Amino acid sequence: MGRMDGKVALVTGAARGQGRAHALTLAREGADVVIVDVPGPVSDIGSPLGSDEQLQSVAGEVEELGVGVIAEPVDVRGQEALDWVVAKAIERFGKIDVAVANAGIWTLGKYWELEERHWLETIDINLSGVWRTAKAVTPSMIENGGGSIVLTSSISAFEGNYDYAHYGAAKTGVIGLMRSIALEAGPLNIRCNAVCPGVIDTPMNDWQLPYDMFAGEAGGTPQDRIESPRHWAVLKGRGLIDPQSVSNAVLYLASDESADVTGVALPVDAGHGILPGYNGSPIAP
Numbered sequence: 407m408g409r410m411d412g413k414v415a416l417v418t419g420a421a422r423g424q425g426r427a428h429a430l431t432l433a434r435e436g437a438d439v440v441i442v443d444v445p446g447p448v449s450d451i452g453s454p455l456g457s458d459e460q461l462q463s464v465a466g467e468v469e470e471l472g473v474g475v476i477a478e479p480v481d482v483r484g485q486e487a488l489d490w491v492v493a494k495a496i497e498r499f500g501k502i503d504v505a506v507a508n509a510g511i512w513t514l515g516k517y518w519e520l521e522e523r524h525w526l527e528t529i530d531i532n533l534s535g536v537w538r539t540a541k542a543v544t545p546s547m548i549e550n551g552g553g554s555i556v557l558t559s560s561i562s563a564f565e566g567n568y569d570y571a572h573y574g575a576a577k578t579g580v581i582g583l584m585r586s587i588a589l590e591a592g593p594l595n596i597r598c599n600a601v602c603p604g605v606i607d608t609p610m611n612d613w614q615l616p617y618d619m620f621a622g623e624a625g626g627t628p629q630d631r632i633e634s635p636r637h638w639a640v641l642k643g644r645g646l647i648d649p650q651s652v653s654n655a656v657l658y659l660a661s662d663e664s665a666d667v668t669g670v671a672l673p674v675d676a677g678h679g680i681l682p683g684y685n686g687s688p689i690a691p
């Protein structure tokens with residue numbers, strides 16, 4: 407018996423990283439999964455995003471687990487595409503029980519230097535895309551008598567973000583959205599919660615600009631990415647967190663084990679959120 411037997415789950419941003427781990431975790435527990443990722447490049451964010459090839463490879467891994475899978479290139483910046491894939495899922499599986507609104511991007515730049523398109527793009531994907539995903543699945547959940555919507559926020563929602571104000575603003579918005587969805591949809595037996603990952607070991611932070619950020623200066627290395635997060639964790643020996651750790655939280659929030667849990671923002675951050683504050687500026691006054 408799997409913890410997700412008989413359920414159908416949509417996961418956005420599932421070609422790699424946490425989305426891939428969420429899809430495989432839900433599938434391993436018996437869910438049929440609908441996985442989507444961006445069909446092409448997203449402006450000039452400095453590093454490649456997930457590809458359709460990677461998405462299809464995740465679909466293959468899911469199939470090997472013996473559950474159903476739909477894998478489609480869908481950009482969360484478009485409501486029509488999301489509605490289309492949800493309709494396709496309902497046609498094949500009859501319903502959607504769970505949505506994990508995980509797709510996101512992370513770019514760096516000081517708020518006064520950001521170009522407007524970078525601001526708008528981050529809000530469009532990381533916040534509006536989450537709203538669109540929830541909007542796409544809700545009618546089916548209402549018809550089906552309930553569901554669970556899990557939104558990916560971040561520990562960035564709870565603190566100042568040096569060099570990524572736009573990202574932090576979007577992730578803070580996700581918490582507000584989550585609370586409102588939980589309130590409006592609760593009477594319809596639809597739960598909504600958020601996971602707030604700490605520093606997770608995914609391609610999102612595995613390139614030169616994040617290396618510089620982790621190092622606190624230009625010329626950062628992959629080793630800085632491994633060393634620096636150790637100072638961001640309370641728990642012994644923790645640094646970069648494995649995506650599976652976030653997937654375990656997603657599984658709990660998606661499954662009936664959390665039947666009485668809604669409106670919660672759950673950090674998966676090795677205790678980062680309770681650390682005393684420090685000044686992240688490389689030129690502290």
Ligand SMILES: NC(=O)c1ccc[n+]([C@@H]2O[C@H](COP(=O)([O-])OP(=O)(O)OC[C@H]3O[C@@H](n4cnc5c(N)ncnc54)[C@H](O)[C@@H]3O)[C@@H](O)[C@H]2O)c1
Pocket residue numbers: 418419420421422423424425442443444445448455456457480481482483508509510511512531535558559560561602603604605606607608609610611
């Ligand atoms: N990695 C971290 O340290 C960290 C920390 C906190 C929160 N998060 C959040 O976790 C989520 C997953 O990120 P990840 O760490 O797996 O990074 P990732 O970059 O490996 O995965 C993100 C996925 O989202 C996809 N995506 C981006 N824009 C999209 C769009 N418009 N439509 C559809 N898909 C799109 C990408 O192609 C990629 O496959 C994101 O929302 C991210 O902001 C990450």
